Amino acid sequence: MMNVFSQNPTNQKTLVIAVGNDILGDDAVGLHAARALRSDIGACIDILEASGTGFALMDLMEGYDNVLLIDSIITENTRPGTIHQFTRADFQDTVASSPHYTGIPELFQLANQLNIPFPRNFLILAMEIEKDFTFREGLTEPVEKSLPDLTDKVKAILRSWNLNQNVPHVSSD
Amino acid sequence: MTQGTTNNRRITIDPITRLEGHGKIDIFLDENGSVEKAFYQIPELRGFEVFCLGRPAEEMPQITSRICGVCPTAHHMAGTKALDDLYKVTPPPAAKKIRELIYNTFMLEDHALHVYVLGGPDFIVGPDAPKELRNIVGVIQKVGVDVGKKVIAMRRRLRAFITYAGGKVIHPVFGLPGGVAKQISSDELPRLRELAKDGLEFARFTLDVFKDIVLKNEKYVDLITSNIYTHKTYYMGLVDDNNKVNFYDGKMRVVDPDGNEAITFPARDYADHIAEHVEPWSYVKFPYLKKIGWNGFTDGKGSGIFAVAPLARLNASDGIATPEAQKAYEEFNESLGGRPVHHTLANHWARVVEMIYAAERMNELVNDPDITSKEIRVIPTETPTTGVGMVEAPRGSLFHHYETDERGLITKVNLIVATQNNAGRIAMGIEKSAKGLIKNGNVSDGLLNKIEMTFRAYDPCNACATHSLPGQMPLRVCVRDKHGELIEEIRR
Numbered sequence: 001m002m003n004v005f006s007q008n009p010t011n012q013k014t015l016v017i018a019v020g021n022d023i024l025g026d027d028a029v030g031l032h033a034a035r036a037l038r039s040d041i042g043a044c045i046d047i048l049e050a051s052g053t054g055f056a057l058m059d060l061m062e063g064y065d066n067v068l069l070i071d072s073i074i075t076e077n078t079r080p081g082t083i084h085q086f087t088r089a090d091f092q093d094t095v096a097s098s099p100h101y102t103g104i105p106e107l108f109q110l111a112n113q114l115n116i117p118f119p120r121n122f123l124i125l126a127m128e129i130e131k132d133f134t135f136r137e138g139l140t141e142p143v144e145k146s147l148p149d150l151t152d153k154v155k156a157i158l159r160s161w162n163l164n165q166n167v168p169h170v171s172s173d
Numbered sequence: 174m175t176q177g178t179t180n181n182r183r184i185t186i187d188p189i190t191r192l193e194g195h196g197k198i199d200i201f202l203d204e205n206g207s208v209e210k211a212f213y214q215i216p217e218l219r220g221f222e223v224f225c226l227g228r229p230a231e232e233m234p235q236i237t238s239r240i241c242g243v244c245p246t247a248h249h250m251a252g253t254k255a256l257d258d259l260y261k262v263t264p265p266p267a268a269k270k271i272r273e274l275i276y277n278t279f280m281l282e283d284h285a286l287h288v289y290v291l292g293g294p295d296f297i298v299g300p301d302a303p304k305e306l307r308n309i310v311g312v313i314q315k316v317g318v319d320v321g322k323k324v325i326a327m328r329r330r331l332r333a334f335i336t337y338a339g340g341k342v343i344h345p346v347f348g349l350p351g352g353v354a355k356q357i358s359s360d361e362l363p364r365l366r367e368l369a370k371d372g373l374e375f376a377r378f379t380l381d382v383f384k385d386i387v388l389k390n391e392k393y394v395d396l397i398t399s400n401i402y403t404h405k406t407y408y409m410g411l412v413d414d415n416n417k418v419n420f421y422d423g424k425m426r427v428v429d430p431d432g433n434e435a436i437t438f439p440a441r442d443y444a445d446h447i448a449e450h451v452e453p454w455s456y457v458k459f460p461y462l463k464k465i466g467w468n469g470f471t472d473g474k475g476s477g478i479f480a481v482a483p484l485a486r487l488n489a490s491d492g493i494a495t496p497e498a499q500k501a502y503e504e505f506n507e508s509l510g511g512r513p514v515h516h517t518l519a520n521h522w523a524r525v526v527e528m529i530y531a532a533e534r535m536n537e538l539v540n541d542p543d544i545t546s547k548e549i550r551v552i553p554t555e556t557p558t559t560g561v562g563m564v565e566a567p568r569g570s571l572f573h574h575y576e577t578d579e580r581g582l583i584t585k586v587n588l589i590v591a592t593q594n595n596a597g598r599i600a601m602g603i604e605k606s607a608k609g610l611i612k613n614g615n616v617s618d619g620l621l622n623k624i625e626m627t628f629r630a631y632d633p634c635n636a637c638a639t640h641s642l643p644g645q646m647p648l649r650v651c652v653r654d655k656h657g658e659l660i661e662e663i664r665r
Contacts, residue, residue, distance in 0.1 A: 023224060023239050051239065055290055055309075059329060109310045114321050135224035 012065035014161055015119075016047045016154065017057065019071045025136045026080070026129035026143045030070040033150045040151070045158060058107055058116075066161045067119040068154060073126035081146035082128040083153055090124075121161060125153055198624065200607050206614025211604040212454050213596075213628065225586045230259055230557060230577045234348045237573060237588070246279040246335065246345055247566035247591075250421070251573040253348025258440065259560025259575055260350045260553030267546035268352035273421045274538040275338050275347065276564070280420055281372055281531040282331035283567040284483075284524050288379055289324050292521060292629040296387045300396065300623055307622070316382060327375045330368055337361070352550030359545045369539045373497075373532035376525075380501060383525045388508070397518040398509065401609035402627065405430040405472045405515045406598055407462060407479035410489035411565045417494040418486050418530060420565040426489045427462065429474055432513040436464060440563040443572050447589065448477075450597075459597045460589060470601045478597035481569025482631050483523035488513035493526075495533035501526040517602055520630040524567075557581045566591045568632050592633040602627040 018034035021027045031049050038047055048060055061067050073084055088104055104122075111118035127150055129143055139147070203209040225236060234252035238245035250272065257264060264272070287293065290309045298311035306314065313321035338357065339345035347353045357365070387393045396402070412426045413419045425443070427436040438446050449458035450467040461467045461477030468476045479485070487506075493499045505526055506512045509519055538544055557577045564571055569591030576585035592599075606627045 021239060023236065051245075055286060058325070059332070106308050106310050110313065110321070110325075113310065113313050113318060114325060116325070134220040136220060 012161070013063060014045045014066040014158065015061065015064040015068070016041075016045065016158070017060055017067060017069045018047070018049045019051070019069060020049075021051055023135050023137060025132060025134060026127075026139055027072050028137075029072050029127050029129060029139060029143050029147065029150070032139060032147060033070050033154065036147065036151050037154060040155065041158070044162070055107075058110070061107070061119055061122075062111070063117050064119050066121040067123075068157055068161075069122075069124045070150065070154060071124065071126045072129045074129060074131050076131065078128045079142065080128050080130050080140065081142040081149075083146065083150055084126045084128065085153070086124040086126065088122055123157060125150060125157075198603060198607075200611065200624075202611070202614055206612070208604070208607045208611050211607040211624075213600050213603045221588070222586045225583045228583050230256060230560070230575055230581045230583055231350065233573070233575055233583070233586075235346060238345060240588075240590075244283065244566050244568065246276065246339065247564060247568075247571055248573070249339075249345045249348055250276055251562045251564045251566075251571045253350070254422075254440070254562030254564065255560040255573040255575050256348075256350035256562070257560070258562060259557045259577065259581075261555040262351035262551050262553040264352045265546070265548045265551055267356070267543045268549045269422070270538050270541055270543050271338065271353050271355075271357055271549065272348065274357075274535060274544065275335060275345070276421050277531040277534045277538070278331050278334050278338075278368075278372075280567055281376065281528055281535065282328055282335070284528045284531065285324065285328055285331075285375070285379065287524060287567070287632050288383070288521070288528070292626075292632060295622070295626050295629060296393055296521060297382070299393075300626060304622070315386070320382070323375070323378070327371065331372065334365065334368055349550060350553050354549075356547055356549045357545050362539065362545065365539045366536075369532065369535040372535055373529070376528040376532040377497070379528055380525050383522060387521070397522075398516050399609075401606045402517045402602070402630075403515050404480075404517065404598055404601055404605070406476065407435060407465070408485035408488035408513055409479050409481050409570050409594065410486035411563065411570065412490050413494065415494070416491040418490045418492075418498075418527070419494075420531070422564075425563060425570065427479060428489050428513060430472070430513065430515070431474070432488065432511075436462065440561040440572070443561060443563065443574070443589070444587075447572075447594075449589075455596075455600075457593060457596045459600070460594050461597065470597060470604070472601070478601070479594070480598045481565075481591050481594040482520055483527050483567075484514060484517070484520040485569060486565060487523045487526065493530050495530055495537070498526060498530035498533055501529050517598075517627060517630050520632070524632070568592055569594055592631065595631050595633065599628050599631055599633065 016034060016037065018030035020030045022031050034047050034049050041047065046064075050056065050060060057069075075084070078084070088108060108118060108122075110116070127143060127146060130140060199212045200208055201210045221240070225233065228236070234249045234256065237248040237252045240248055253272070289297075289312055294307045294309065294312050297315055298307050302311060305311075309321075335345070338355065339347045340354065347355055387397075407427055407429055409425060409427045411419050411423045413423045416426065424437050424439055425446075426434065427446075429435045436446055446463055447460050448463045448467070449460050451458055459467075460479070462479055463477070465475070465477035470478070472478075487502060493502045505519075505522055506514065509516060514523075556579050559574075559576045561572065561574045563573070571591050572587075572589040574585075574587040575583060577583055603624060606624050610623055
């Protein structure tokens with residue numbers, strides 16, 4: 001079967017950014033997903049692993065038409081392994097509380113102010129993890145089990161981006 | 174805004190999910206709506222020593238740089254210097270200069286980020302400005318698009334050099350015991366000299382921006398020098414043989430609240446001078462000066478609490494070794510009543526002074542004949558036992574202490590990070606500003622921001638190892654009565 005990711009009919013630049021810390025257990029789930037995806041995704045989609053967030057993402061996203069960000073999240077409202085999906089709009093009305101923090105809305109506003117080419121399509125997939133700040137390598141069982149679901153979701157989104165000009169709007173899980 | 178009630182109340186400023194550098198502030202009000210007590214809390218990061226045990230010491234600069242996505246270069250450098258000490262090896266001059274060049278580039282870039290993006294918006298846009306403008310977007314509205322482009326472009330070029338010289342910008346790999354992994358090519362020098370020259374121009378420009386927008390505004394100057402943002406503590410910073418500021422190497426110097434030298438010590442002796450106090454409400458162990466002792470969260474000569482970070486570095490030194498930074502240092506001290514300067518918010522100005530120094534030092538180093546030498550490493554031959562490394566991170570003094578068995582496998586790790594060194598003074602500062610700003614239970618967004626300004630001035634890095642979904646998360650303010658019942662919740 002032909003790999004849909006080896007073709008780029010829309011000629012758009014697409015990037016997957018995985019954010020996480022690979023020595024902080026489940027925090028690294030995005031990085032694990034990125035590594036699993038590498039073998040499945042053709043040359044027309046870039047995959048980056050990043051440990052910085054906020055402003056550091058500015059440089060990474062510049063020049064791409066589509067960016068999908070994969071990360072972990074602690075909402076404490078869903079079971080570990082649950083996958084949440086967000087758009088830019090989900091963060092529009094919130095406030096950065098951290099001194100080391102520049103949020104997604106500011107990055108997009110800044111790019112707009114400075115005429116920096118920035119993604120037209122942007123989505124975030126984040127997997128719920130346990131609230132645990134312990135240094136270790138490897139994932140916990142529920143997160144490990146849900147990893148294929150995460151990579152499947154990533155592929156589904158990429159497939160739609162690769163084949164269509166528009167991003168499908170999917171609500172949060 | 175929330176109005177006060179007559180109950181004992183607890184106000185919590187708490188992000189609901191993990192954020193880089195996330196902290197939490199609990200403010201307890203008394204029956205009159207005045208602040209009784211304020212606590213600054215951060216999550217505990219567990220298991221780091223266990224994680225490191227049995228690993229080869231050579232991995233420590235890489236492992237420790239993963240603690241933090243914000244200042245990996247500082248951890249990498251402290252770890253590398255600890256390895257020098259562990260293997261009793263002195264790097265050749267070129268290696269030391271390459272390290273210092275990379276380090277000063279990092280300091281300039283990191284400080285610029287704070288000035289324009291993280292803490293600076295409090296002043297450049299204004300502490301009472303609408304929250305949606307207290308960020309880089311508001312800064313650019315104020316200073317203009319061209320300035321914004323300049324900031325973004327300079328930061329990118331500085332990071333590009335760190336990537337070139339350091340291997341990876343996020344987790345550098347250049348530091349080795351006894352030297353560095355990569356020499357600087359002479360082909361690269363013209364580009365580097367251009368970068369250093371432009372970096373200095375950028376630092377000068379930033380000082381002008383700061384003077385124009387902040388120092389010419391009487392209201393801002395009053396805020397900086399106001400009593401609620403003032404604490405008279407000890408100050409710590411790395412200095413060279415002439416007691417001048419140095420980010421990379423030297424002896425640690427501590428001055429008392431009158432500015433007199435109290436203690437100096439080499440890295441190896443850090444544990445003789447710094448002890449840690451434990452409080453039941455915090456995971457943070459509060460460092461204090463052993464010689465003075467722990468006397469609670471109080472100011473003055475009798476309290477062992479000390480500060481690190483830019484203001485502390487300027488206070489702990491007798492000057493700066495480069496000419497323009499020295500001039501800026503003198504102006505800083507003269508304008509603020511002489512050294513030591515006790516105003517926490519003066520950290521922002523001190524940070525800009527340090528940008529000038531970092532850029533000037535870059536210029537010195539890129540024009541040093543040693544910088545392209547091929548002699549970049551001395552191979553260690555000694556059996557490892559104990560190693561301690563210290564550097565000045567952007568946020569202040571950073572200590573790495575490793576012990577190993579005879580094969581070089583880690584048996585003990587102790588790190589004291591900059592924000593931890595500042596923890597006592599930050600806790601005092603938050604309580605004092607909360608007491609000064611919250612009256613009769615009135616808590617507005619602007620007031621909370623001013624309390625947060627206390628810790629933003631230190632550029633703190635609290636939960637270095639964590640990452641977050643990089644969208645903006647709401648702050649949650651919980652108001653609780655004396656029984657702990659939630660009586661009001663505000664999101665902003």
